[in-house]
Amino acid sequence: MTDAGTFPGGGWQSGAAAGEMPPMVRTPAPPRAPQAPVGTSEPLPFERPARPEAAEPAEPAAPAEAAHEVEIGPTGRPMPFLPEPGPVAEGGRARVISMCNQKGGVGKTTTTINLGASLAEYGRRVLLVDFDPQGSLSVGLGLNPQGMDLTIYNLLMQSDVTLEEVVVPSGVPGMDLLPSNIDLSAAEVQLVHEVGREQTLQRVLGPAMEAYDVILIDCQPSLGLLTVNALTASDGVIVPLECEYFALRGVALLKTTIDKVRERLNPKLSIDGVLGTMYDGRTLHGREVMERLVQAWGDTVFHTVIRRTVKFSDSTVAGEPITSYASSSPGAAAYRQLAKEVLVRCHDA
Numbered sequence: 001m002t003d004a005g006t007f008p009g010g011g012w013q014s015g016a017a018a019g020e021m022p023p024m025v026r027t028p029a030p031p032r033a034p035q036a037p038v039g040t041s042e043p044l045p046f047e048r049p050a051r052p053e054a055a056e057p058a059e060p061a062a063p064a065e066a067a068h069e070v071e072i073g074p075t076g077r078p079m080p081f082l083p084e085p086g087p088v089a090e091g092g093r094a095r096v097i098s099m100c101n102q103k104g105g106v107g108k109t110t111t112t113i114n115l116g117a118s119l120a121e122y123g124r125r126v127l128l129v130d131f132d133p134q135g136s137l138s139v140g141l142g143l144n145p146q147g148m149d150l151t152i153y154n155l156l157m158q159s160d161v162t163l164e165e166v167v168v169p170s171g172v173p174g175m176d177l178l179p180s181n182i183d184l185s186a187a188e189v190q191l192v193h194e195v196g197r198e199q200t201l202q203r204v205l206g207p208a209m210e211a212y213d214v215i216l217i218d219c220q221p222s223l224g225l226l227t228v229n230a231l232t233a234s235d236g237v238i239v240p241l242e243c244e245y246f247a248l249r250g251v252a253l254l255k256t257t258i259d260k261v262r263e264r265l266n267p268k269l270s271i272d273g274v275l276g277t278m279y280d281g282r283t284l285h286g287r288e289v290m291e292r293l294v295q296a297w298g299d300t301v302f303h304t305v306i307r308r309t310v311k312f313s314d315s316t317v318a319g320e321p322i323t324s325y326a327s328s329s330p331g332a333a334a335y336r337q338l339a340k341e342v343l344v345r346c347h348d349a
């Protein structure tokens with residue numbers, strides 16, 4: 001992998017208004033009969049047109065005449081050509097990418113496992129870093145991190161523990177894992193007193209930079225010291241966002257955190273992309289959220305979208321990536337496409 005390159009149309013970094021998600025309010029609904037006052041915990045208004053939908057329409061197909069020329073992707077933009085990845089360039093340094101969103105359950109871990117497995121299929125040497133004390137990444141790869149003697153916690157906190165001692169095979173050829181368990185939650189507290197506390201992960205990953213082509217860090221759902229460590233160690237960030245209205249809230253705060261880390265700790269940090277997950281293109285809601293995402297973040301939004309399917313939960317239970325659990329499923333194809341898109345954006349295709 002090469003430098004911490006930017007990618008064409010990095011809308012997040014260039015768009016001044018990108019930090020603020022525009023309100024998702026459409027044509028005002030007609031006046032309604034008086035009703036009980038709305039409580040303060042009510043969700044934000046998300047008004048729909050007055051005429052209720054009879055049924056959810058099928059996902060709209062691209063116009064027939066256009067189909068021959070440009071294929072319109074699920075984000076509403078023309079799909080670019082994504083070449084099959086070639087062999088990896090010799091002698092490069094690993095590109096480190098964090099999966100980051102302080103909202104829980106948006107697909108960070110699922111994306112780490114399946115993007116990693118897809119990159120490994122394309123011949124990249126991949127290291128996954130479980131940086132969440134929940135240990136979901138480790139569990140999702142069929143491990144029992146509670147029973148492990150050495151985890152990323154030991155690597156961070158004990159100078160006599162080496163990376164090689166902690167790395168375990170993931171079960172996917174070409175992909176290794178730095179496991180984690182609940183011990184890591186203590187690191188967040190203990191690191192506060194360390195000199196260079198934000199650079200601790202970056203320091204311990206040093207020996208992995210030559211041995212791998214891509215390092216993917218699965219962050220926990222918070223913007224605390226562990227996540228700041230992950231961002232400081234990274235060249236890029238991928239922000240998985242569930243295609244659901246509430247998922248859009250809080251992204252401005254995440255953007256502010258990334259900006260601060262770039263300014264104060266890691267000038268090379270770039271946003272590799274915003275990834276729409278759990279997308280359901282058959283619902284008006286799903287399409288609306290996708291439209292707002294693209295309006296707000298422009299070309300930072302990946303053309304690849306991960307649709308909602310129960311196969312992801314099934315593959316987690318099976319302890320393997322969807323690319324091996326259901327290799328020919330649409331979910332596996334989506335993550336392979338994401339891998340190609342990531343490689344193009346990072347100038348390594």
Ligand SMILES: Nc1ncnc2c1ncn2[C@@H]1O[C@H](COP(=O)(O)OP(=O)(O)OP(=O)(O)O)[C@@H](O)[C@H]1O
Nearest residue numbers: 104105106107108109110221278307308309312313
């Ligand atoms: N595209 C998808 N379709 C359906 N279910 C999905 C999809 N992606 C992830 N899931 C499921 O949603 C749940 C949450 O996903 P995941 O653990 O990847 O999110 P997360 O952001 O890592 O969560 P946390 O913030 O708790 O770490 C899991 O049960 C996973 O199997």
Ligand SMILES: [Mg+2]
Nearest residue numbers: 108109132136
């Ligand atoms: Mg997770």
